[in-house]
Amino acid sequence: MPSKSFVLSNGTTVLVTKRRASRNLRLTISSAGEAKISVPIWTPYKMAVDFAETRAGWIQLQTKPKQHLAEALAIGKDHTLHYSPQPRLKAPRGRLAGGEVVVLYPSELLVTDPLIQAEANAACIRALRKQAKQHLPDRLQQLADKFDFEYNKVAIKQMKSRWGSCDQHKNIVFNLFLMELSWKTIDYVIIHELSHTEHLNHSTEFWTRVASCEPNYKEIRRNLRSHKPVVNGG
Secondary structure, eight states, X not given: OOEEEEEOTTXXXXXXXXXXXXXXXXXXXXXXXXXEEEEETTSOHHHHHHHHHHTHHHHHHHHSOOOOOOTTOEETTTEEEEEEEETTOXXXXXXXXXXXXXXXXXXXXOTTSHHHHHHHHHXXXXXXXXXXXXXXXXXXXXXXXXXXXXXXXXXXXXXXXXXXXXXXXXXXXXXXGGGGSOHHHHHHHHHHHHHHTTOSSOOHHHHHHHHHHXXXXXXXXXXXXXXXXXXXXO
């Protein structure tokens, strides 16, 4: 199976492999964080690279080394992360205390220890869920009233890829990680889902409705692609 590595315009490296069994182009990110594209044996390498360039920003985001959650990191709108070493503690423990996410941990360990980071991540998610439940339903109602939308119910969930969703019954779901984004971006996502209460597809009429509420939606949508739904997502 012939393979070649290519460096994209943003400095990201992708490995292109030609496979006899492949019937179409396939982009994957390995568990090691490597971008790989498999293509049919007859496909020119340039075609694969041109495709990768259209997804260069996404590839760079997915292959970016994972950074630890640092002391004093802002978590959403209302919380700040703090670590507190405890000499007698056997395992890390996270809790919310007012506007702080406090992670207690055994003093002999470093805060970069995977167990401590996992506990910090879980505690931060609890903080973001709390924030989302507090802020998003109210903001949804404000924008619905302002732009004359009607919706049924709203729920907050932790989702891996989508920022929000709306079903045929006008039930709206928001990703708790929205709280890591700017308010302008949050408002765009809310408007996007409210527009789905009138148009369930992404038709011209749908985007016209979005534009009537947020004329600058294209730039906001483009910037949103540089974020992903995780703690401190970009």
